[in-house]
Amino acid sequence: QSTSQDQSLPVALAFVLKHEQRRSKYLPSDDLDLSFISERWRRLVVEQRGEEQVLSRVHLEVCIFTYLAAELKTGDISVAGSEQYADFREQLLSWEECEHDLASYGIQSGLPVTAESFVAALKQQLTEVAQTVDQICQDGSQITINEVGAPVLKRLVAEVKPSGADELEAKIWERLPERSVLDILCNVEYWLNWTRHFGLASGSEAKIDQPTERYILAVFGYGCNLGPYQTARHTRGLINGQMLSRINRLHIQTSQIEAAIRELINAYNLLPLPKCWGTGKRAAADGSKFQIHENSLMSEYHIRYGGYGGIAYHHVSDTYIALFTHFITCGVWEAVYILDGLLKNSSDIQPDTLHADTQGQSLTVFALSYLLGIKLMPRIRNWQDYTFFRPSPEAVYKYIDPLFTDVVDWKLIQTHWQDLIRVTLSIQAGKLMPSTILRRLGSNSRKNRLYQTFQALGQVVRTLFLLQYISDRALRQEITACTNIVEGYHNFLDWLFFGKQGVLTDHDPEEQEKRLKYLDLVASAVIFQNTVDISAAVRSLVEEGHKVDRELLSTLSPYLTRHLKRYGDYVVDLTTIPEPLDLAVSLPIEIAQELSQ
Template sequence: DKLLGSMMRRAENRTKDKAIGTIRSLQAQLRLLTGSCRTLLDARARGVDSLAAISSIDWERLGTAVVDAELLIAPETIDRTAELIERQRSLRSVIGPFLNAFQFRGAGAVQGLLDAVRLVADIYRTGRRRLPDKPPLRFVPPSWRPFVLRNGVVVRAAYELCVLTQLRDRLRAGDIWVAESRQYRAFDSYLLPSATFDAMRARGPLPLAIDTDFENFIAGRRASLDTAIERVTILARQGELPQVRLDGNGLVISPLKAITPSDAADMRRVAYDRLPRVKITDLLLEVDSWTGFSECFTHRRSCRVADDRNALLTVILADGINLGLTRMAETCQGATLRQLAHLHDWHISEAAYGEALGRLIDVHRTVPLSALWGDGTTSSSDGQLFHAGGRGAAIGDINARNGNEPGVSFYTHVSDQYDPFASRVIAATAGEAPYVLDGLLYHATGLSIEEHYTDTGGASDHVFGLMPFFGYRFAPRLRDLKDRRLHLLPGQEAGPLLAGMTGDPVAIGHVAAHWDELLRLTTSVRSGTTTASAMLRRLSAYPRQNGLALALREVGRIERSIFMLDWLRDLDLRRRTQAGLNKGEARNALARALFFNQLGELRDRRFENQTYRASGLNLLVAAIILWNTRYLEQAVGALSIPEDVARHIAPLGWEHISLTGDYRWNVESRPDPGQLRPLRTPSSLLAA
């Protein structure tokens, strides 16, 4: 996958360079051609009939220019596929070993491709140089046929590369799977067995948040659509859609106006000035005394807590600030590399990080100040790119959206109380939408999320379709909302004002035909048989109209249409979405400040270690948020800051925290149980 992706990027860049060179060369040829044609036109206008009389034309140069122009305009000279085929020779050393190492399986629809895979594998295994006269060709897409077939002859380089690209796409989608593989399994094997699902349904009810009867479900969505259309139409006619204009000229949504109190920034600065100055090590010790989160990192075999609590916190800190164990052992007195490595191997795990994070968040939710920021029922999620530098650069995927440097993304869910309750590492090239539900479904905290926000990158019709099955309201900030279509149920009318926004009706018959499959899919996700991201990645990878993927898309179109109408009439929904996303972006700024070692780059080759870095960083962020919240509560009370201003003071500041230097664990300086450090007084601020 990465090898083909890298080749395609290089071919794309080479094609762009060739296109620029072609344009420059064509300009030179066109100047000669247009000059010659102008001479011919002038001669005809003067009545000169004989070409021999036109002595100013250099016929030799003209003939050369025509030949050069014909070569330049040939499609193969500036086509990415042609450029890709030219690079096929660099794959010859790996094609044979790769195809012969695995047993590829698939359903009937991909048998032609599987036959081609076996044919190419056999050619490399036996050392033959030519393809048979009639190789399998039904799998070749139309865009590849002009390159694979030249004058009725199959071109081997193009054929092999077409096989590899199609195999990659089918592996992604799940049409083709690999025998004995856990990641590339058959799509059906991810779901609950049919017999188990039927038994669960008969015993009832299914663990889903919707009415599982199809007719009742559709009747409810029809009623919601009718109500939303009626409300938007009435408000639009009265000109009362909040900050929205909807008329015959189209849809215009005005930007949100800030409602932050004018003195919030000043109060934030004053409140943070009162917070004690603290080292990151002292902060972790204090938070650990409140929560006991270090007890979650038990020995993998004996389940005992670590004997040296300070050394364990050193390992966690090394992950969180991206320093690594080797440099941490050099920086932290009293800890050897061997000791830190032993603790990391036997006490650090993803499950332990999740449990420790849950402890921090559950304690944070009990602090009265956190209730000013939200009630813990809404959340947002966003990805944060970290470049892959040094020796680890080769493992990173290229992200066209974030630039040409390789890297990975930490995808994090943040509650309305600023708690980062879930985080995972995803490829930089991966779409964010498949991972939105994972954080909501699989976190180890007491949060009960009801409404979730993302930006455009986290939204897709498939995500819209799955959300109601689990009881979540999905409210993304869609960049191109006015260009998206409303999809109504058959027989519904949008009215003249909304007619221009209406697209194709929902294929309700198709949804009905695949309703049982949708219930089996969502029940499998809810019961933990598979993950939402695994299913969404495979469903979104189908290039054809796969039945289940299409049915889920149609359900998503219904939900998105209801959401779009609610977005137009509900100003508070827009404000909540914007506020939620702002909290996630502010959390990312703190994470970037903490993850400062190694130039903020990931230099680890192993995905497991990258995951530990992401989890350690998230745990560190949660610890700082909890510490800040407790002390901000004291500062807000001491300064008598009103609640309507205090809710705009986020617990994400780090100016008062020393993040660098020698990492010493001064247990003696930790406050007594039940006590906090004294706030800084105005006199001490003046002296400082």
């Protein structure tokens, strides 16, 4: 069904279906409306045979299905009853429903709740920021404009490690106990009892013996990609592959794994040491390619990474713990899912600032994140190729004027302000996810006015960010540091996902994403244990008289693997009791007082 008044494509599709049994080379034109096709397509589809105008059947079919695929992506065509291609307008709140929530939305977001005041405030903000940045950049310490008007940003100087950081790291390495991944899962189970989230959905089926041990083995086998049967071979006959497979299918669902991960994140957030690494108010999103078989439904060829696979899109906190993971195809623009991870994250760590790379941003994402109260601050490659927008044609700047090449369309934003608010409040009400609307707004549509409005708002928001980006060296360093954390997390996962040479062998897309949830659970447990062990090492060093402060601790990372064992017999041992958690994570009094301040 068409989502606009233009019915030419559905009519053309009905025409093709009417003649689907014909095998002749040409079809009669029947005055078919082909106004939606380009001139190049028209030259292929329409032919003149004598005085009669006919249609090339094969070319017409290819043409119509090409346009159909494009308009399904932009939302100009919908499929009734579909989840991915439904008419998104039917999922939105009515304006009458939105009016009841406008006041609370204004308080929560800090944005004006009328079209005129919204545009006026945004215009004033852009005007003030541009004038301020123009003054900051005049001394040439942040950015220079060469003789041809091209901007050149000053290169960041790598931060120097504080004196004693390398010595502290070496001393901690000496004190870290050697552990296997399975031992770590057992220790964290003893502290947090995370396996309680697993079990049969219904109590009518028979329970299993030793459920805790078997759940831990299943998480280890699937999380490290060994699979059920290879894991069973290393358990000295304690369990067979069929039982592990049954546990995965019946006892452990994706939502249950997410609940266990949330348990670990919340416990990790209570530890004192991660406060030295970040505030939890920032997160970074980035994708990592996982290899899957070419004939899998999710498999696509990735030009940048090479080879067939899918993308695990991670949201990682500035405290090093992963908050959420999506599994998407290689052909999807990563920015479509960048906001979903924050909204689906239900842990105690709730970031309000989101970093990414160039793949994690677009004009529509900037606009939607602004309306949702999320500060999008990506690390953009070739930022000077993007257009800066003036608040008005009369706005002229002494130093940065060459950056501005266009003017904001304030009238478009004001005219369709209600549509922007309907989308925003519908997302907050849980009617649809950001990825649903971003898929519809990810490509330029001939008919979608909402897309053009989001583009106009995104032009303002991205210009504001770029102005801050070029004038604030500290901001650029923060963005680089946070995005480096998520890249370190990818390397950490590669080390843990050692089975089957890192290839996801299952063909079911839901099972593939489930495997990555298992991996996140294992990674969170190892990060938790490493943080506990580092805390214990720091405590012993201070007791021995070594000077350790917050600045030195901030240089450490829980992505440690040198002391871990991946291979050997896999035996669950719940009889060895670890040190009490309260004592294990405590830091010296001096550091604890500094953190509390």
